[in-house]
Amino acid sequence: xxxxxxxxxxxxxxxxxxxxxxxxxxxxxxxxxxxxxxxxxxxxxxxxxxxxxxxxxxxxxxxxxxxxxxxxxxxxxxxxxxxxxxxxxxxxxxxxxxxxxxxxxxxxxxxxxxxxxxxxxxxxxxxxxxxxxxxxxxxxxxxxxxxxxxxxxxxxxxxxxxxxxxxxxxxxxxxxxxxxxxxxxxxxxxxxxxxxxxxxxxxxxxxxxxxxxxxxxxxxxxxxxxxxxxxxxxxxxxxxxxxxxxx
Amino acid sequence: xxxxxxxxxxxxxxxxxxxxxxxxxxxxxxxxxxxxxxxxxxxxxxxxxxxxxxxxxxxxxxxxxxxxxxxxxxxxxxxxxxxxxxxxxxxxxxxxxxxxxxxxxxxxxxxxxxxxxxxxxxxxxxxxxxxxxxxxxxxxxxxxxxxxxxxxxxxxxxxxxxxxxxxxxxxxxxxxxxxxxxxxxxxxxxxxxxxxxxxxxxxxxxxxxxxxxxxxxxxxxxxxxxxxxxxxxxxxxxxxxxxxxxxxxxxxxxxxxxxxxxxxxxxxxxxxxxxxxxxxxxxxxxxxxxxxxxxxxxxxxxxxxxxxxxxxxxxxxxxxxxxxxxxxxxxxxxxxxxxxxxxxxxxxxxxxxxxxxxxxxxxxxxxxxxxxxxxxxxxxxxx
Numbered sequence: 001x002x003x004x005x006x007x008x009x010x011x012x013x014x015x016x017x018x019x020x021x022x023x024x025x026x027x028x029x030x031x032x033x034x035x036x037x038x039x040x041x042x043x044x045x046x047x048x049x050x051x052x053x054x055x056x057x058x059x060x061x062x063x064x065x066x067x068x069x070x071x072x073x074x075x076x077x078x079x080x081x082x083x084x085x086x087x088x089x090x091x092x093x094x095x096x097x098x099x100x101x102x103x104x105x106x107x108x109x110x111x112x113x114x115x116x117x118x119x120x121x122x123x124x125x126x127x128x129x130x131x132x133x134x135x136x137x138x139x140x141x142x143x144x145x146x147x148x149x150x151x152x153x154x155x156x157x158x159x160x161x162x163x164x165x166x167x168x169x170x171x172x173x174x175x176x177x178x179x180x181x182x183x184x185x186x187x188x189x190x191x192x193x194x195x196x197x198x199x200x201x202x203x204x205x206x207x208x209x210x211x212x213x214x215x216x217x218x219x220x221x222x223x224x225x226x227x228x229x230x231x232x233x234x235x236x237x238x239x240x241x242x243x244x245x246x247x
Numbered sequence: 248x249x250x251x252x253x254x255x256x257x258x259x260x261x262x263x264x265x266x267x268x269x270x271x272x273x274x275x276x277x278x279x280x281x282x283x284x285x286x287x288x289x290x291x292x293x294x295x296x297x298x299x300x301x302x303x304x305x306x307x308x309x310x311x312x313x314x315x316x317x318x319x320x321x322x323x324x325x326x327x328x329x330x331x332x333x334x335x336x337x338x339x340x341x342x343x344x345x346x347x348x349x350x351x352x353x354x355x356x357x358x359x360x361x362x363x364x365x366x367x368x369x370x371x372x373x374x375x376x377x378x379x380x381x382x383x384x385x386x387x388x389x390x391x392x393x394x395x396x397x398x399x400x401x402x403x404x405x406x407x408x409x410x411x412x413x414x415x416x417x418x419x420x421x422x423x424x425x426x427x428x429x430x431x432x433x434x435x436x437x438x439x440x441x442x443x444x445x446x447x448x449x450x451x452x453x454x455x456x457x458x459x460x461x462x463x464x465x466x467x468x469x470x471x472x473x474x475x476x477x478x479x480x481x482x483x484x485x486x487x488x489x490x491x492x493x494x495x496x497x498x499x500x501x502x503x504x505x506x507x508x509x510x511x512x513x514x515x516x517x518x519x520x521x522x523x524x525x526x527x528x529x530x531x532x533x534x535x536x537x538x539x540x541x542x543x544x545x546x547x548x549x550x551x552x553x554x555x556x557x558x559x560x561x562x563x564x565x566x567x568x569x570x571x572x573x574x575x576x577x578x579x580x581x582x583x584x585x586x587x588x589x590x591x592x593x594x595x596x597x598x599x600x601x602x603x604x605x606x607x608x609x610x611x612x613x614x615x616x617x618x619x620x621x622x623x624x625x626x627x628x629x630x
Contacts, residue, residue, distance in 0.1 A: 066541060066623045087545060094543020101627070105538040109256040119542050121249050166542070 001041055002222050004231040008039025013206055014063065014174065015039055019072035020229075021058050032058050034229030036072070040174075045200045045207045047217035050226035056210040057178055059226065063208060064097045064176045065089040077173050094122050098167030102179035104159040106151040112138065112162045113147040119170040137165040140203075141195060157188025164195055174206035175199070181216050193219050250548075254555045257532070265560070268524050272564020272606075275517040276599050279510055280571030281578075283595035286506045287427075289496045298462045299328075300360065301469055302491040303455040306482035312451035313481050324471050326464040327457055331356035334440060334453040336433075338401035338413065340391070347387045349401060349433040351440040351453075360456050363424045370395075370419025378439050381415035384430035385422050390580070393417055401433075406444045413443070427590055456488070514606055521610035525557055529614040536618050537626030546619040553615035554608065561607025568599045 001008070006017060016038040023030045032055035040046060048056045061067040062074055065081050073082045076096055084092060106115045116137055120130045138144045141161040143154075151159050160180060167175055177196065181189035193216055199205040200221075209220060217223045224231045258265055303321070305311035315332065322330050334351035354375055358366065366374070366382055374380040383393065393399065400412040415435055423430050441449055459468055469485035476483045486494070496502060529536070536549055572591055579589035 061624050064541070066627075090540065090543055090545050093541065099538075099541050101538070105534060105627075107253075107256070107535050107538070109260050110253070114252060114256070118253075118539070118544075121253075122543050127249070170543075 001039070002044050002046055002224075003039045004037055004224060004233065006037035006039075008037075011041075012039040013042045013044075013077060014208075015073075015075040016063070017073050017075075019059075019062060019074065020070040021055065021062060021067070022070045031229055033062070033069070036230050038224075038231055040206060040208065042206050043200065043204050045197070045221045046209065047220035047223040048208070048210045048226060048231070049212070049214070049217050049223055054226040055229060056226055060176050060178050060208065060210050064099060065093050094119065094170065096173040098170070098172040098175040100160070100163055100167045100175060100177040100180045102182040104151070104156070104163045104183075106159055106162055106166075108151050111148050111150055112143060112154065112165075115151070115162055116147075116165045116169050118166060123170065133169055134165075137169045138162075140168070140198075141165045155188065156184050157191050160184060160188070160192050161195060164192070164199075168199065168203075168205070174208060177207060177209040177211075179211055180209060181211070181213060189213070189216065250552065250555070254552055254559065257528075257552070258556050258559060260532075261528075264524060264528075268521055268560050269564050269566070271517055271520050272561055272603060273567030273570065275513050275606075276565060276567030276603055277571050277574070278513050278567075279599050279602060280568055280591055280595055281575065282506045282510050283598065284571075284575055284589045284591050286503055287592060287595065288589050289499070289502045290493070298487075298489075299458050299460075299465075300488040301457050301459060301465055301472075301485055302488050303457070303472060303483050303485045304453075304491070306473075306484045309454065311481070312448070312453060313455065313483060315450045315452050317476065317481075317483070318455065320475060321455065321457065321472055324468055324475075326459050326461060326468050328460050329356050329359040330455055330457040331360040332437070332452040332455045334437075335405075336401070336403070336435075336440070337405045338403050340399065340401055345391070347384075347390075347431050347433055349435070351437055352434045353437050357434070360458050363428055364421045365424060366419045366421045374418040374436075377416055377418050378436065379414060379416050380418035380436065382419040382421055382434040383417055384432045385420050386430035387433060388417075388420050390431075395420070406448055408443065408445075427592075514602060518606050518610055521557070521560070521606060522613065525553065525611045526614045526617075528556075529553060529618050533618070533621065533626045537621065537623045540621075540623045541627070550615040550619040553618055554611045557607045557611030558604065561603040562600075564607075565600055565603050568596055571599075572596075 008015060016036060019033050019036040019038075020031070021033040023032060036059070048059060050056050058067065062069050063076075065074075065084070069082055073080055075081070076092075079092060079096075081089060081092060106112075107118070110118075113134055116134045117130055120133060123130075125133065135144060135147070138147050141164050143158060143161055143165065146154060146158060146162075151162070154162065160183075164180075175196075180196065181192050184192060196207055196209070197219060200207055207220075209216075211217050222233075224233060226232075303313065303317075305313050312334075318330055318332065321327060331353040333353075336349035336351055338349050339345070340347070358364075358371070370382070374382055381399065383399075387393070395417055397417045398414050399417060400414045402410065402412045415433075421430070421432075421434075422428075437452075457468075459465055465487055469487075472485045473483050539549060539552075540546070575589055575591045
């Protein structure tokens, strides 16, 4: 169950409490997130929406351990990440987070296979084991036949599917998707969303997604809006979401 | 090794830039090797100098002669083992550009004083019996395609005999025991020389070379010799062969300083070029490096990739040293006689590789540290 009131169960996969993020621009403090609370359980699929500059990507970065909050805590699977050192956070990300970016962010000089293999280079898997994993991941995203193609030889949708294979290859605790369809046409966007839904439905993945697109957001189990630095529930609450946020 | 695919893939990202950067390394290392070889050549006199050899010249200048009559007095000094003497002949073979050093030698003691320059006994005996005989270094024999028994005309330029051609029979060939030994010299006998020079030059030699029993006694013996002939018409200056060779090189100017200066400029320029290239290369793929960090590659791993790329470039750039290995022997043959023997030594090659690696490291370390410190969220915004 997803909740934004700070009263979620202690067993939540992701637990965010009183999250503040303030940027300083010149002499002005910009409070992007203010006392944000969030609880996400394993297998949830949450979409974050909000106007530009509302802090969606900032929230994703904080959840993914790419940035540190001004105040508050983020706990994932029992690990409180907000006070981890830079090095520990890097290790943590490798084990727990799969990133999917709007611009795919594949390494252009590596083939699809090599791009997907990257996270496994940080493991102790043998070359043969890595190959097996990569082939499986590429098969899941439907690109087994394209494993030796370079990103420039793939369409945008295919590139994003390779990026998804890279995100899931190390079997992370959750996936963070930042506008995963933002650079795709509708058909490709649908394919990518179908894939993400399959990851949630068939493989039990937990997905947190930022999007501007209401069509895409509707495919999540729940859509939350970022307004004035806190999350508020939008629309129906099929998963029993409790609306709210920190004061 | 599992990261090598990533390093090599990044290297080949811009093939033209890669080739030009490797080319910069190769050219710089070739130049480094060549400068090193020239520097070695000029300092080789000191390097090959026998630790137990002293050289005695006229205190005024080496072009002033010394009486042959000093020999027996010097030989009586305790600790002096052998003594021989040389004169510079300064002749021309066919054309001035065919320069090679010709020495008038004392055949009686030459081989005792220079045991490292080897002449077969049968050839040496033939030479001793032949008033017009000559012993020629193997390099000069090869350079002019001479054969044993050939008669070689050498035109004199000194001793008031300018223009006369002296003819010599090649009775033998000497080889150096060590690769750095000079094999370009041309020797002929003192007696043949003395009988042809004007009366005023008879009994006048260019310099003495002596071997001592114990190199530790060199300073004492040198002092004794110079003291012995102090206030005579031909005062002497005695020094170790090494010091003499160094003094000789200094007459050309501070070659070592010149070469070191050129080498430093070359490598500093290379550092700027490769440093700039690495900085551009890193800046171009900032978002990619950020993605690597996002998916779990550590700051050190990112630094390692960048250093690795630079090191691979510098190692491949060592092809310039291989080129030097091929080209310098050809140059050495072309310049034989004009410069001391050009010889590329393992030391030069090792220094070249070390210099390349240092430049490779130095050129990548700053961009690498920048990438290491880069914040993922900032870098991803640049996509």
